[in-house]
Amino acid sequence: MKLTLSLLFVFLAYTVIAVPIDEAAINKNHLDEPTRDFPEGDREDIDLDLDGEVDEELLQGIAERNLYLLFTRRNPASAQTLVINNAETIRTSNFNPNHPTVVIAHGWLSNQNTGINSLIRDAYLGKGETNVIVLDWMRLAISNYVTAVRGVPAVGQGLGQFIRYLISVTGARYEDIHLVGFSLGAHLVGNAGRELLGRVARITGLDPAGPLWVLNANRLRPSDARYVEVIHTNGAYTGLGIGMSIGHADFYPNGGSFQPGCLTYICDHNRAWELFAATVSYNHLIGRQCSNSVQINLNTCRGDTYPMGNDELHKFGLGEFRVNTDRRYPF
Template sequence: MQTGVQLTLLLTLTIAVVYGETGFFLSTRRVQENPQQVEAEVEALVRSSFYAADPAVLAIPRWLGNISSPEISAVVSARLQQQDSNIFSVDLTEASDETEIIDSVASLVIVLNNQFDVPLDRILVVGFAEGVHLAGGVAVKVQQQLGRQLSQITALDPSSGKDLDHKLSQADAEFVEVVHTNAGGEGTWEQLGHVDYYPNGGQTQPGCSTDSCSHERAFELLAEMWSPENDFVSARCGTVESLSASSCRWSTHKMGQKEEEQPASGIYFLETRQSSPYSRGAYFISFL
């Protein structure tokens, strides 16, 4: 019996070494410059700057990304500019197993909901590149465990997801919004959410000469998407092939904006500038 226990322990330790573990860093306005490393358990959160009355944001970076990844910095900065929040940045430096990542992040959501009474509609999950699909997997796991869906996933230039078991879909959360800025390059053309935005056609962004630049533009737009001054006026299009100012029907809906009722599902086109402020409003009015 003792030998069996030792073998089990050895196997567990070996798996931990091979796959690594998912880490979490908490940023709030009180510790914005010095994120606190936390664990998905009550004591660690009580000892941190976590404040249960504030909404929570879970930021999932690209594969093997960490708190130094620019997409994480962008989420933290953009959100804390607008409101007090608990932002949990997911550190994937040592994590290489998709199931472990999803289980770990989902366990944090469940602790927030069960132990601190943070409603699921006060928890936003934001993913970038491969992190988009991990976010979808987390949402599915949460629903399996709690019997209720997460309210929203914000997906920033998702990768194809071909090397992952879970691919984001609109079934993963009550509302899934997707921003495509490098489709056909480091991102995908595939419509994955309730609303899929394709700024400037979704493939190449103004001022960018590389795929990486266009890919990362997705999270650079966040600050304006979450701002009350958001002017990312969008036009609803019939197909990806018809993405243009003249072929789509302009609306009053703005990218990143969720009113009391979610916007009409579909594909949206908008134009941006090459630097901040990126928004340009609507430049072509059509009554197609």
């Protein structure tokens, strides 16, 4: 079965404005040029071949190819590479165990240079002292979709092992660590949290991938961290995100399927990390708790209010929430 985004175009009935660039919109040729700016085109050509052939050879030792890039206020734009089992790379870096640590995991067909990383990184460093670690798992991410899905647990476990090593070298604390993942990256950080027995303070899943994940035992779940928050922006029946609630608190901006100002499913999907970055800076998007999916869809939720996203390490909420946003950043 193939899900081709160009065929989905007819289902969208939005007013046309500029569509955000990045993440799944980027093709493999561009990913092979890590210093190149990513173009706006080609986003209609993404093809999810759910019956594709798994590249078993690529999966061998795939977690060893993870790249961990540290940014702090001392090096806000020039990364320092941290290497597992190489304490010197960590001790000589700007990593400060007294500051909170945020790890960002991109999605499919992406790498360290795609927009999710810089937007969220800059939001955190603009807010306060933070260790921002960008996980580049490009070698798996640029493979076909079914291979990427198969390899996500191993890459996530590798991230968990890296965090454990980082803590052993620096004395950092699990309760100061926040894992943020987009699309396939959301399930990836879930597996990292599972490797760490759910001890990290928080996981935020940004529109976790839907295809091949609804019944997948390796998907993100509440036990993966002390608090798991999920932001759903393209959970439509034929969308790219998972529509079901899978965290402690699940937020459904504008109903959780289609986003104002978006013309494509990729725009809806990417909106999750744009919204999250905005909440880190402004903490201004407030959800209203809902009793059921009908209230979410009809915008009739009347429960308690609760903030979506933000940089709070020790927040905790339960339930489903609808958030209404504007169409342009900061929404």
